Amino acid sequence: MVEGEEIDNFSFALVVWEIHSAELPFSHLKPAAAAAEMAYKRARPPLPDQPTAQFPAPVLGLLPMAWHPDPAARPDFSQIVVLLEPHVVSSVQSEATGTVSHLKTQWEQLANNPIRKIGETPFELPFGLR
Structure with missing residues (x-):
């Protein structure tokens, strides 16, 4: 074996x-x-x-x-890490940027609507994050 x-x-x-x-x-x-x-x-x-x-x-x-x-x-695994690390880091950064951008958009929508109170509308995290 x-x-x-x-x-x-x-x-x-x-x-x-x-x-x-x-x-x-x-x-x-x-x-x-x-x-x-x-x-x-x-x-x-x-x-x-x-x-x-x-x-x-x-x-x-x-x-x-x-x-x-x-x-x-x-x-070997050290070589695999070198090959995949840039791809994984890039994917994680892209997802994080998307999350921040989504939250910023929600904040701007709330800030531009003075009738709605912030406490009435919870922020929603994208990608199933909580």
Whole structure:
């Protein structure tokens, strides 16, 4: 049985694919058959040829490397962090900016309506935040 960080990286990449595709890889197969497809036939979940909103460039670049047939050629987790960190930070900053912008708009609407009292209208946080 093969063990080690290389296997963890392969599995991590499968989870990243699941998150971005909103699917289970090889869902048409039983788990043992899916594992055999990946191990013996070198099958991998499908990826687009070009970056998309669903599979941005950093993710699309990482997955084939993490699924390399030679476990020693796969990136270690420190390399994965370097590859994904800018994408994750950018996504979080974008979401935070959207939240602040949304709250600012609500405040301006309340401030421009002197008839309505601030206590009467609760602020709503976007993205299901509370």
